[in-house]
Amino acid sequence: MAQQKEKPRVGVFVCHCGINIGGFVNVPQVVRYARTLPNVVHAEENIYTCSAEGIASIKEAIKEHDLNRVVVASCTPRTHEPLFRGACADAGLNPYLFELANIREHCSWVHMREPDKATEKAKDLVRMAVARVSLLEPQEEPEIDVMPTALVIGGGISGMTSALCLAGQGFKVYLVERKPELGGMLKKIYRLYPTGEEASRVIGDYVNAVMGHKNIVVLTSANIKDVKGYIGNFEVTVLKEGEEIKLKIGTIIVATGAIEFKPVGLYGYGRYDRVLTQVELEEILKGGKSAIDKRFFKLQRVVMIQCVGSREERPPRAYCSRICCMVAIKNAMIIKEWYPDSDVYVVYQDMQTYGKEYEEYHRRAREAGIRFVSYTKGSPPEVTALPNGRLKVVVYHALLGIRRELDCDLVVLSTPLIPYEDAKELSKMLKVPLGQDGFFFEAHVKLRPIDFATDGIYVCGTAHSPKDVGESVSQALGVASRAAIPMAVKRLRAEAITSVVDESLCSGCGTCIRICPYGAIQKDERGIAKVIEVMCKGCGTCGASCPERAISMRHFKDEQIIAQIHAILRRVAA
Amino acid sequence: MTFEPTIIAFLCNWCSYAGADLAGVSRFSYPTSIRAIRVMCSGRVDPALVLEAFINGADGVFVMGCHLGDCHYLIGNFYAQRKIKMLKKLIALTGLEPERLRLEWVSASEGARFAELVKDFTNQMKALGPSPVAGEKPDPNILENLLAAKAAVEDFRLRVLVGREGEMVDEGNVYGEKVSQEEFDEIMDEAIAAEYIRNKMYIMLKKVPQSVKELSKRLNIDPRNVLRHIVILRQRGMVAMAKVEGTTPLWAALEVGGR
Numbered sequence: 001m002a003q004q005k006e007k008p009r010v011g012v013f014v015c016h017c018g019i020n021i022g023g024f025v026n027v028p029q030v031v032r033y034a035r036t037l038p039n040v041v042h043a044e045e046n047i048y049t050c051s052a053e054g055i056a057s058i059k060e061a062i063k064e065h066d067l068n069r070v071v072v073a074s075c076t077p078r079t080h081e082p083l084f085r086g087a088c089a090d091a092g093l094n095p096y097l098f099e100l101a102n103i104r105e106h107c108s109w110v111h112m113r114e115p116d117k118a119t120e121k122a123k124d125l126v127r128m129a130v131a132r133v134s135l136l137e138p139q140e141e142p143e144i145d146v147m148p149t150a151l152v153i154g155g156g157i158s159g160m161t162s163a164l165c166l167a168g169q170g171f172k173v174y175l176v177e178r179k180p181e182l183g184g185m186l187k188k189i190y191r192l193y194p195t196g197e198e199a200s201r202v203i204g205d206y207v208n209a210v211m212g213h214k215n216i217v218v219l220t221s222a223n224i225k226d227v228k229g230y231i232g233n234f235e236v237t238v239l240k241e242g243e244e245i246k247l248k249i250g251t252i253i254v255a256t257g258a259i260e261f262k263p264v265g266l267y268g269y270g271r272y273d274r275v276l277t278q279v280e281l282e283e284i285l286k287g288g289k290s291a292i293d294k295r296f297f298k299l300q301r302v303v304m305i306q307c308v309g310s311r312e313e314r315p316p317r318a319y320c321s322r323i324c325c326m327v328a329i330k331n332a333m334i335i336k337e338w339y340p341d342s343d344v345y346v347v348y349q350d351m352q353t354y355g356k357e358y359e360e361y362h363r364r365a366r367e368a369g370i371r372f373v374s375y376t377k378g379s380p381p382e383v384t385a386l387p388n389g390r391l392k393v394v395v396y397h398a399l400l401g402i403r404r405e406l407d408c409d410l411v412v413l414s415t416p417l418i419p420y421e422d423a424k425e426l427s428k429m430l431k432v433p434l435g436q437d438g439f440f441f442e443a444h445v446k447l448r449p450i451d452f453a454t455d456g457i458y459v460c461g462t463a464h465s466p467k468d469v470g471e472s473v474s475q476a477l478g479v480a481s482r483a484a485i486p487m488a489v490k491r492l493r494a495e496a497i498t499s500v501v502d503e504s505l506c507s508g509c510g511t512c513i514r515i516c517p518y519g520a521i522q523k524d525e526r527g528i529a530k531v532i533e534v535m536c537k538g539c540g541t542c543g544a545s546c547p548e549r550a551i552s553m554r555h556f557k558d559e560q561i562i563a564q565i566h567a568i569l570r571r572v573a574a
Numbered sequence: 575m576t577f578e579p580t581i582i583a584f585l586c587n588w589c590s591y592a593g594a595d596l597a598g599v600s601r602f603s604y605p606t607s608i609r610a611i612r613v614m615c616s617g618r619v620d621p622a623l624v625l626e627a628f629i630n631g632a633d634g635v636f637v638m639g640c641h642l643g644d645c646h647y648l649i650g651n652f653y654a655q656r657k658i659k660m661l662k663k664l665i666a667l668t669g670l671e672p673e674r675l676r677l678e679w680v681s682a683s684e685g686a687r688f689a690e691l692v693k694d695f696t697n698q699m700k701a702l703g704p705s706p707v708a709g710e711k712p713d714p715n716i717l718e719n720l721l722a723a724k725a726a727v728e729d730f731r732l733r734v735l736v737g738r739e740g741e742m743v744d745e746g747n748v749y750g751e752k753v754s755q756e757e758f759d760e761i762m763d764e765a766i767a768a769e770y771i772r773n774k775m776y777i778m779l780k781k782v783p784q785s786v787k788e789l790s791k792r793l794n795i796d797p798r799n800v801l802r803h804i805v806i807l808r809q810r811g812m813v814a815m816a817k818v819e820g821t822t823p824l825w826a827a828l829e830v831g832g833r
Contacts, residue, residue: 076595077612078587105598106610110689117606124609433648453646497614511737517648539647541617544657545737547730556613562626568582568609569630 008039008134011067012126013058015049015074017104022047024108026119030073033123039134041065049074055087062091069133073101073126094138096496096555101129124568131567135560139496144534146232147250148487151176153224153426156184157469158461158476159255160206165480167215171487174247175210176238177220182207184257185462190285192469193330194361200286202469219245227252227429230535231456232492251456251483254440255476256426258417258462261317263309267413268383274391275383275411278304278327285331289338299339301408303393304328305381306348310416315436321416321466325352328414329365336368345371345406347381347395374398383411417466430457431518439465450478453537454518455492458482497538497555501529505550512542512551579633579699580708581608581692584623586616588646589681590638596685604692607699608636615639616677617650621661621736624675625724628665629717631708634674634699636691641679651679656739660732663763667770668719671702722774732769735762771795772803776812776827783816783826 012034016022027045034043042065046054049072061067070093072084077100085095103122111118148171152163155177163173181187182203189199210216222240229235234249260279264270269277274296276284284291292299306328310321325348332344351372353362366372375381379396386392386407393406419438427434432452435441440463443453450458460475461467467475486492499521501512508527520535521542529551543551552558585591591612597604613619616639627635637658639651658677666672676695680688706713707720726732739758746752753761775789786804790797804825807813816826 076591076598078592078595102595102610105595107598109598109601110603111606112601113603114606121606121609128609128611431648436643453648509734511734514741515653515737517650537647539615539617539650540613541615541647541650541653544618544620544623545653545733547733547737549728549733553614553618556618558620558623561611561613561623564611565582565623565627565630565632568580569627569632 006068008069009041009065009067010037010039010069010071010130010133011058011061011065012037012040012043012071012073012130013049013054013061014043014045014103014122014126015054015072016045016047017074017108018048021074021104021108021122024112024115024118025103025122026115029119030103030122030126034071034073034126034130037127037130039069040130042067050080050083055083058084058087059091062088062093068093068097069136070098071101071126071129071133072098073103073122073129075104076100076102076106096139097133097136099129099133099136101125128564128567131563132560135557135563136555139554141493141496142533144230144232144492144494146486146490146492147234147248148172148490149174149247149249150251150253150483150487151234151236151247151249152253152255154184154255154257154461154463155179155182155210155218155220156255156257156461156472157186157203157206158257158463158472159184159253160210161473161476162253162255162460162480162483163216164206164209164213165477166484167213169480169484169488171215171484173216174238174249175216175218176222176224177218178223180221182210182218182220185259185279186469188279188283190282191330191334193326194357196330224426224429230532231454231486233534234456250487251458252430253479253483254426254430254432254452254457254459254463255461255479256420256423256440256463258419258439258466261309261415261418263413263415266308267305267381267411268385268391269413272383272385272391272411274389274409275413277413277415278324278331281331281410281412285334292338296409299335299342299409301343301345301406302332302335302410302412303345303347303381303391303406303408304332304412304414305383305393306346306351306414308413308415311349311377316438317416317418319416319437319465320352321414322352323466323468324414324416326358326361326468328412329353329362329370331412332370333365333368336370343371344369345373345393345408347373347375347393349375349377373404417462419463423463430454432457432459437465439463450475450482456483456486494534495536495538497553498533498536499531499538499540499542499551499553501531502550502552503528505548507548507550509547512546515542515545577700577704578605579607579696579704580631581634581636581695581699582627582632583608583610583636583638583692584613584616584619585610586618586639586646586650587612587614589640589644589679590616590688592682593638593680593684593688596682597688598685600685602686602689604689605696607696608692615645615647615650616654617645617647617652617657619654619657621657621664621727621732622724624661625665625720625727628670628674628705629707629720629724631705631712632674633702633705633708634676634695636695637675637677638680638688638691639677641681644679644681652740653737656736660736660762660766661727664723664726664732664766664770667767668723669713669716670706670720673698673702674705718777719774722777723770725773725776726766726769729769729773731765735765768803772807772812775800775803776807779813779825780827783824785819785822785824787822789825 089095225239226237238245381395433441440459443451458479460479461472540553645651662672
């Protein structure tokens with residue numbers, strides 16, 4: 001803070017919010033009270049401070065009263081802080097010299113039956129805000145350049161879709177795939193539901209487009225070894241066949257996919273070779289009817305069991321794998337088509353064929369004669385071998401209340417998609433979280449479903465959770481659009497609320513380095529902690545833990561918080 | 575008039591502050607006892623801030639963060655949890671009721687839970703009565719104890735233990751050596767007790783130089799232990815021998831820091 005500390009001149013704007021605040025809190029009284037507070041040189045009330053008139057009034061008051069601090073007592077900073085900060089900035093005031101007192105969500109709306117107490121609380125909240133704002137310091141948001149190059153990790157349908165979309169917008173894309181060939185999970189799949197297209201043809205078109213695109217560099221048989229840096233300026237080391245390749249990257253897309261759960265020990269899987277998973281079945285189906293005949297002679301009866309190893313009581317596999325109902329119906333229909341005289345049973349807990357197309361598909365399967373038998377979690381089916389090599393499935397039919405014995409040629413287990421084991425390593429390198437189930441975890445389930453909390457890194461496809469091709473492609477297009485934003489803008493403003501190390505106090509113990517979840521603190525050549533500001537997200541945990549108390553948080557300094565505590569507890573005479 | 579507690583709540587920006595906002599949007603009413611201070615993460619709540627609130631007469635301090643596993647900053651709330659665990663043990667030594675400090679997780683979607691928790695904590699504080707250091711006449715003993723506790727959490731040892739608990743227990747040091755949770759808790763308990771008493775002694779010696787015997791009597795601990803603490807305080811440059819009365823040395827506190 002190079003500039004001289006000037007005496008605070010605080011302006012307080014108390015909002016009626018129509019009747020939302022004014023109906024319960026005595027706003028004129030709060031304004032009168034605000035005028036008595038130290039450093040306050042102006043206070044006024046507004047019907048709506050956030051309206052055009054309200055904003056104009058703030059700007060005028062800043063000029064007229066030479067305000068250098070502004071407090072608005074209205075609603076939550078989570079929604080309205082940017083607006084009021086903008087008003088301050090327009091009037092030439094640093095936007096960080098602003099504080100909101102939340103007298104609506106935290107006061108008038110929750111104390112409607114106690115207007116007197118609500119008014120007293122509103123005064124307290126204004127006093128806290130004035131105490132805090134008086135100690136706030138101007139902050140600058142550092143600008144950073146963004147490298148217009150994307151890294152896509154994973155060469156399945158999601159990764160290829162993202163890569164093509166970004167490359168089509170003119171960005172350079174590195175596509176890293178651990179396997180020798182592109183294609184991912186779909187290479188194992190026979191046909192796609194509900195259209196019945198052959199997966200190999202779909203994937204073939206994508207691979208050709210990706211390989212032929214001048215903006216895409218494909219690195220197969222390659223793994224991510226190290227990721228350093230931050231949005232716009234990642235330094236990524238890729239290991240390809242023993243050789244290290246260093247890349248400078250602006251944004252990163254995680255499209256690493258998922259694998260099928262192998263249910264060893266469940267329903268005879270691993271013991272009987274007539275018990276397969278759905279993906280294993282698909283791999284045989286790809287060989288056509290002759291491949292089936294060769295392996296099982298002729299299919300007279302097939303039993304598919306749903307929810308094998310998913311929807312369990314506890315994580316990591318407590319989730320519904322979302323695609324298995326449709327996969328089972330699709331494969332059941334293929335078998336029925338090839339062997340019209342066969343019986344195909346789908347033994348299920350709940351058929352979840354969500355949406356209109358999928359429900360229609362389900363209906364068609366029933367019409368085609370696929371038999372659906374429900375079981376309950378408490379009494380799952382049992383699979384045993386018969387002397388002739390075929391299998392017997394005993395199902396307790398939950399609706400009819402009877403036990404049914406089904407001799408069959410093949411049992412297919414619908415198992416969930418599960419995350420790759422090494423997703424953990426990648427998550428550590430990228431400093432992004434995994435959920436309890438081990439899948440990559442988004443910033444917000446509804447509002448930021450494909451972003452990570454870490455800027456410049458995005459997630460799509462089954463790396464995030466089980467989903468089908470259509471959903472994976474939608475997300476892949478989504479992340480391409482998200483990743484394109486900073487690369488198109490080219491310059492970004494980074495977070496101003498970061499931690500700062502007081503070098504004279506730092507003993508170089510390294511506690512903060514271990515604590516920081518973003519790797520934003522490093523030791524410099526003297527062994528003293530140094531914050532890489534653009535990587536710091538401003539949580540403040542380092543400062544609250546620093547053994548030497550050498551770290552302070554911009555905009556949330558100890559003395560600013562202590563001022564609030566004192567404002568609450570050491571009552572200033574009204 | 576019935577007692578209305580004053581509760582300071584540290585709310586993390588992403589979950590619990592948003593949960594409090596949702597309580598408002600949903601018009602879930604709760605007592606007016608609470609004054610929220612917004613911080614970016616529950617991990618930001620420095621133990622010294624909590625004690626600052628108690629020293630100034632808060633009847634209760636509520637720290638709220640995102641549910642474990644949901645922290646906006648991945649793991650900040652685990653650090654909050656460790657800090658509060660340490661603080662509760664420390665506060666128990668001061669004579670202030672440790673129940674006056676509470677940690678809860680409230681997500682952005684748990685407006686009703688926020689309102690319920692505020693109600694519940696307020697009732698709990700009402701039942702407990704005003705803080706002994708609140709009001710015009712704070713209990714001088716407990717106030718001094720709280721000042722000692724605050725000095726203890728501002729010092730290196732407790733902070734480094736709290737900051738490194740995860741590393742020591744879960745990850746192990748550079749040699750891969752781990753400390754079990756029980757072992758760690760033992761070390762921590764010992765450190766809390768020792769640092770508290772040392773800082774308490776320091777405050778006492780700041781007022782008037784005293785002998786080991788006097789300190790032992792007033793603190794009700796074995797003189798040999800007092801002497802051990804004095805030796806450490808002297809090593810840290812916090813106390814020095816002021817004079818000798820007869821054959822008995824009197825110890826006095828030195829001005830330290832400048833923070």
